[in-house]
Amino acid sequence: MNICVIGANGQLGRHIFEKFKKNNNFFFFSSSLKKKQFLSGNLTNTKILLKKVKKIKPKIIINCSAYTQVDLAELHKKKAKLINSDSLKILSNYCFKNNIFLIHFSTDYVYSGIGTVPWKETFKCHPVNFYGYSKYLGEKNIINSKCKFIILRLSWLYGPFGNSNFVLKIIKNLKINKKLNIVKDQIGSPTSTNLVIQILKKILIKINKNEMISGIFNLCPKDFISRSELSYFILKNYFKKNDYKNMKINEIRTKDLKLMVRRPLNSKMNINKISNYLNIEIKSWKFYLKKYLLSIK
Ligand SMILES: NC(=O)c1ccc[n+]([C@@H]2O[C@H](COP(=O)([O-])OP(=O)(O)OC[C@H]3O[C@@H](n4cnc5c(N)ncnc54)[C@H](OP(=O)(O)O)[C@@H]3O)[C@@H](O)[C@H]2O)c1
Numbered sequence: 001m002n003i004c005v006i007g008a009n010g011q012l013g014r015h016i017f018e019k020f021k022k023n024n025n026f027f028f029f030s031s032s033l034k035k036k037q038f039l040s041g042n043l044t045n046t047k048i049l050l051k052k053v054k055k056i057k058p059k060i061i062i063n064c065s066a067y068t069q070v071d072l073a074e075l076h077k078k079k080a081k082l083i084n085s086d087s088l089k090i091l092s093n094y095c096f097k098n099n100i101f102l103i104h105f106s107t108d109y110v111y112s113g114i115g116t117v118p119w120k121e122t123f124k125c126h127p128v129n130f131y132g133y134s135k136y137l138g139e140k141n142i143i144n145s146k147c148k149f150i151i152l153r154l155s156w157l158y159g160p161f162g163n164s165n166f167v168l169k170i171i172k173n174l175k176i177n178k179k180l181n182i183v184k185d186q187i188g189s190p191t192s193t194n195l196v197i198q199i200l201k202k203i204l205i206k207i208n209k210n211e212m213i214s215g216i217f218n219l220c221p222k223d224f225i226s227r228s229e230l231s232y233f234i235l236k237n238y239f240k241k242n243d244y245k246n247m248k249i250n251e252i253r254t255k256d257l258k259l260m261v262r263r264p265l266n267s268k269m270n271i272n273k274i275s276n277y278l279n280i281e282i283k284s285w286k287f288y289l290k291k292y293l294l295s296i297k
Pocket residue numbers: 006007008009010011012013029030031032041042043044064065066067068083105106107108135153154155156157158162
């Protein structure tokens with residue numbers, strides 16, 4: 001069963017590459033040729049990409065590519081839409097015609113962030129910025145193609161690859177400034193790429209057995225936390241007491257940041273669908289984050 005991974009040099013793509021690189025059935029595409037195993041190809045030119053994919057005859061395509069810079073997406077709408085939406089129309093139509101299962105990643109930013117109830121997959125989407133909107137359009141393109149698909153909506157992603165996730169940013173800024181202003185009104189669950197890969201493995205097994213149904217699934221750890229409480233948790237679990245006693249986290253509100261681009265406040269996602277469907281117990285975000293903090297010390 002051949003599997004193509006697109007966007008292999010991103011935060012998630014690179015972690016998938018490291019986990020599966022010894023498997024001869026995996027083919028990794030990237031616009032950066034940082035690894036000799038990477039094949040050149042990305043979603044800005046689907047014609048060239050699909051020409052190469054055709055030769056591999058995959059049963060599954062895993063798309064890790066995305067235009068993920070939320071502020072820049074507002075300025076470069078055409079590019080963001082090309083990568084997060086338009087290209088997926090071509091990719092998913094190709095998957096439909098060739099009976100390929102498409103695994104795609106989306107985001108909590110497709111939800112409006114209003115209220116306090118954790119979002120279910122069936123709730124109406126209402127993105128508040130262009131990044132979220134382009135990801136939502138991408139989801140719709142995949143669904144409309146009628147290909148077999150899994151869309152995993154992730155939130156607050158972090159992992160060992162990629163150097164600008166929020167955990168690393170907090171640590172770096174605490175080291176420099178000792179005092180940080182962090183919002184207390186954005187609530188969600190930090191999602192480790194390790195958890196995503198654990199779920200992905202289960203999905204691959206199910207697809208191989210022809211047991212996987214198409215659908216959208218929220219995926220994040222159990223329990224929720226505000227960005228400021230999360231920063232405090234990072235501070236206490238990463239730094240030694242002697243160091244962190246001089247550090248301070250000030251709680252502010254998102255509106256005080258006067259951001260150009262809106263962020264959803266309520267990013268809480270209900271994960272019953274995925275944990276019931278895969279029969280897996282997903283642990284609290286504390287479990288995954290503690291392990292990660294130990295690994296980067
Ligand atoms: N990061 C988060 O906090 C977060 C939260 C929720 C959901 N998600 C979703 O999770 C998935 C993985 O996110 P991630 O954090 O791993 O993303 P990432 O680190 O930004 O990587 C995305 C990859 O997409 C490709 N890409 C981006 N811009 C491109 C361009 N202009 N031209 C060609 N290729 C381009 C690149 O892959 P190559 O260099 O290999 O070509 C890039 O490494 C995405 O679907 C994202 O929307 C992320």
